[in-house]
Amino acid sequence: MPTPVDRAESVASVAREIVYTIGHSNHSSADFIDLLKGAGVGAIADVRSTPFSRRNPQFNRETLASSLKDNAVAYVWLGDQLGARPSDPSLLRADGGVDFRRLVASAAFRRGIERVCDGARRFRLAIMCAERDPLSCHRTFLIARHLAGEHVGIRHVLGDGQIIEHQDVERRVIANAFPNGRDFFVENEGALLNEAYDAWGRKP
DSSP: OOOOOOHHHHHHSSSSOEEEEEEOTTOOHHHHHHHHHHHTOOEEEEOOSSOOOSSOGGGSHHHHHHHHHHTTOEEEEOHHHHOSSOSOGGGBOTTSSBOHHHHHHSHHHHHHHHHHHHHHHHSOEEEEESOSSGGGSHIIIIIIHHHHHTTOEEEEEOTTSOEEEHHHHHHHHHHHHOTTSOOTTOOSHHHHHHHHHHHHHTOO
């Protein structure tokens, strides 16, 4: 059965819940399951807008759900609520890119966040997308950013099985956004991080 969130961990943490993130990358099914087991993950929330992969068909929605079920890991697809490519044209900018401010304010996104939080209260849950590096994925810049803002703890499972705290990823977000040093006009670390996040959101 899916692994319930460890009660001692929940009590010890300031966060309301703990949510993990992971990218399936080009792992084999067996290696991906090993990553989940190593992190104690018992439930996956798939946040890919299109839950299919030509290069890695082992992560097509039905195939993945079946292999996870065989290994006692629960699965739910939330790409219609938390994906980075919404079908609603009102969530797009004039240039065709996604307006992430509108997206996170949408009722669908809010429902997706609520489902993730509910799942995290019952299981050790990971949101899953395709990219190996959390710095290349909307699971960090969109979903984890929003969850962290609501005092949900975030931990990222890397491709080698290492688990890192969200604060470590945020330091990389800032370093990548300001490779020549901090912006003189940004007053504090929180504002700096928000500017770094927003810069990612403005990309085409």
